[in-house]
Amino acid sequence: MTGNNEHGTPLGVALVGCGIIGLNHAKAIALHPDVAITALVDAIPQAAKALADSIEADGAARPGEFASLAEALAAASVDLVVICTPSGQHIQLAQEAIAAGRHVLIEKPLDVTVPRAKQIAAIAAQAEADGLVVSVVSQHRFDPASVVVAEAIASDGFGRVTSAVASVAWWRSQEYYDSGKWRGTWALDGGGAVMNQGVHTVDLLLWFLGRPVEIQAHTALLAHGRVEVEDVAVATVRFESGALAVLHATTAAFPGLSVRLQVHGSRGSAIIEDDQLEFFHTAGDDDGPASNQAADVVAPGELRGGERDPDRFAIGHLRQYADVVAAIREGRPPLVRVDDALLALAAVRCLYLSSTLGRSVTLDEVLDGSLDQVTVTTSGAA
Numbered sequence: 001m002t003g004n005n006e007h008g009t010p011l012g013v014a015l016v017g018c019g020i021i022g023l024n025h026a027k028a029i030a031l032h033p034d035v036a037i038t039a040l041v042d043a044i045p046q047a048a049k050a051l052a053d054s055i056e057a058d059g060a061a062r063p064g065e066f067a068s069l070a071e072a073l074a075a076a077s078v079d080l081v082v083i084c085t086p087s088g089q090h091i092q093l094a095q096e097a098i099a100a101g102r103h104v105l106i107e108k109p110l111d112v113t114v115p116r117a118k119q120i121a122a123i124a125a126q127a128e129a130d131g132l133v134v135s136v137v138s139q140h141r142f143d144p145a146s147v148v149v150a151e152a153i154a155s156d157g158f159g160r161v162t163s164a165v166a167s168v169a170w171w172r173s174q175e176y177y178d179s180g181k182w183r184g185t186w187a188l189d190g191g192g193a194v195m196n197q198g199v200h201t202v203d204l205l206l207w208f209l210g211r212p213v214e215i216q217a218h219t220a221l222l223a224h225g226r227v228e229v230e231d232v233a234v235a236t237v238r239f240e241s242g243a244l245a246v247l248h249a250t251t252a253a254f255p256g257l258s259v260r261l262q263v264h265g266s267r268g269s270a271i272i273e274d275d276q277l278e279f280f281h282t283a284g285d286d287d288g289p290a291s292n293q294a295a296d297v298v299a300p301g302e303l304r305g306g307e308r309d310p311d312r313f314a315i316g317h318l319r320q321y322a323d324v325v326a327a328i329r330e331g332r333p334p335l336v337r338v339d340d341a342l343l344a345l346a347a348v349r350c351l352y353l354s355s356t357l358g359r360s361v362t363l364d365e366v367l368d369g370s371l372d373q374v375t376v377t378t379s380g381a382a
């Protein structure tokens with residue numbers, strides 16, 4: 001819908017879903033000079049009102065408040081629709097936004113089912129051909145540490161990438177799961193520690209190691225009640241390249257530790273711990289390990305309000321907004337494509353199906369629909 005910013009008007013955003021992550025998007029948008037929230041949409045009017053109050057209190061123009069995306073698109077100036085609703089409610093809204101000719105940014109995960117995600121991938125491919133930008137949030141791809149590792153792999157700096165170890169050792173309280181009816185359900189959360197909290201790390205694993213072919217996994221619910229999904233998962237992953245990886249994701253590691261990702265190759269290795277480069281050694285690097293040598297990927301001029309000290313979480317989203325906005329303005333694809341998110345979702349579903357069926361499962365089985373009728377379960381859950 002919108003190309004070059006000839007008139008200096010920021011892109012108008014309709015933010016759909018004004019909950020926890022919606023607030024974070026509002027913080028990120030406030031820091032980007034070329035994007036402004038014009039509409040807030042939430043099924044609960046109070047949620048939209050509370051966010052509109054806080055945007056206004058921060059000195060920005062008060063966005064309109066709407067109960068549905070259709071109303072927002074009819075009444076407000078909207079170039080980009082940002083979808084921050086529960087995970088099982090992403091696709092329908094994305095379809096509606098694309099059908100209305102708007103650019104779309106969808107929160108992770110793309111969806112909770114592969115058939116629906118394949119549907120949106122096909123629609124997004126057509127939309128891209130028609131000049132729309134459709135992207136999915138994976139803000140850790142924009143962490144300086146992730147960028148450095150991806151570039152090292154692409155330039156053969158690690159030699160042949162041989163293996164990876166990924167661990168998401170977090171804690172989520174029972175109150176967290178009780179805080180929303182959709183949390184911890186297969187229908188709307190789509191899974192637990194892997195689908196909700198771990199999907200970022202799965203996406204990084206795939207970005208670094210390529211397409212997975214086979215996963216063997218176990219999942220369990222061990223430290224929470226009143227949820228259907230896992231709070232512990234372990235898996236081994238075999239990649240098309242031949243590389244092997246171990247994945248561990250949990251929300252039952254009190255008091256909540258780090259996210260750690262080790263990538264190893266025949267000539268170099270890296271360790272990313274909580275988004276920071278803890279170890280980095282590439283081919284020809286005689287100086288031993290270096291730490292945090294990554295350059296920031298957001299140029300200072302892209303930030304609005306240099307005095308402010310936004311939290312790290314909003315900075316991650318801001319970096320992705322910088323890419324999405326540039327993609328819209330320049331008429332190019334965004335860094336994170338819908339197909340990337342589809343692959344990450346398929347890998348997570350592959351893990352759940354492996355645990356449910358008690359055997360290794362191939363990604364092809366997940367993508368070709370032959371396991372669509374299997375109801376996934378987790379050991380220890382109701």
Ligand SMILES: NC(=O)c1ccc[n+]([C@@H]2O[C@H](COP(=O)([O-])OP(=O)(O)OC[C@H]3O[C@@H](n4cnc5c(N)ncnc54)[C@H](O)[C@@H]3O)[C@@H](O)[C@H]2O)c1
Binds near residue numbers: 067087089
């Ligand atoms: N990128 C990240 O790091 C990150 C972090 C947290 C959550 N998320 C994702 O963001 C999404 C939302 O998570 P959350 O924690 O903000 O949830 P939340 O429950 O705090 O907020 C969701 C909001 O959406 C509203 N809503 C529900 N259905 C709607 C509809 N059809 N139309 C309009 N509004 C609707 C709800 O009323 C609620 O205000 C999830 O998909 C989650 O996986 C991403």
